[in-house]
Amino acid sequence: MALNLLQSGYATLQxxxxxxxxSALGRLGRRLEAALTELAACPRTANPDRKVRDRLVEQAGYALWLFVVQREACGLNKIDHVIKLYGVPNEVLARMGPLPKARPPA
Structure with a gap:
């Protein structure tokens, strides 16, 4: 009887x-979708909007990194499917990773 309770508790925990x-994978997928949508709405220009676009690319790269790490934690190791399914641009793929540390004000 005690063994059944332990197994039942372990199964519940698992x-x-x-x-x-x-749930985390779903949240991070929605976050990636939102970042890519926001990036798609920002035109590629050389004017001051370029800084805005660079920030959006950086944010999308971070969202992609978080999503890929969570997928790997779930045992899903192939990133090719994610890139194709979400239509991840090469500039985002190149910036995939953690955000750089904030620089202190000058």
Missing amino acids: YEIAEERA
Whole structure:
């Protein structure tokens, strides 16, 4: 009887962990979609908007990195599918990774 309770508790814990992984994956997928949508709305120009676009590319690269890391935590290791499904531009793929540290004001 005690062994059944332990196994039942372990199974419940495993289920809740899997549920949280899936939930996090969904949140990060929506975050990536939002970042890519915002980037798509910003034109590629050489004027002051270029700084805005650079920031959006950086944010999308960060969102992509978070999503890929979470997918790997779930055992999904192939990034090719994500790039194709979400239509990730090469400039975002090149900037995939953590955000640089904020620089202190001069």
